[in-house]
């Protein structure tokens with residue numbers, strides 16, 4: 001059965017798309033730690049990040065690097081933090097989170113509640129810098 005993220009890639013479930021290429025897809029996390037919190041996923045369905053091939057991990061990191069640069073321009077921050085958890089959704093993904101402090105990477109923090117318009121605006125802003 002397809003994961004929720006595969007359904008997003010297929011367009012069966014809506015997402016706030018930030019970027020896409022043949023292999024990868026980037027979209028906003030719906031429970032963001034900060035404005036600009038983005039997920040990068042491989043289109044190939046693999047649960048555990050470290051089960052991706054060496055080539056996939058390398059290419060995914062290069063793709064995430066480009067997205068992170070866009071996030072940093074759209075949402076000025078000290079650095080864009082990266083995390084891999086995967087405890088909730090069994091489809092490998094990288095979290096990219098603009099950080100003003102180390103605390104912004106605490107996944108136990110309360111998540112932001114944003115409107116559809118805000119999400120659309122955030123995705124558009126990042127995309128414009130890619």
Ligand code: AMP
Pocket residue numbers: 004013015028029030031032039084085086087088089090
């Ligand atoms: P984890 O698997 O622990 O890395 O967490 C999965 C992340 O995916 C969480 O931050 C969720 O908010 C996010 N998430 C789950 N479903 C969706 C969705 N349909 N669209 C965007 N983000 C999602």
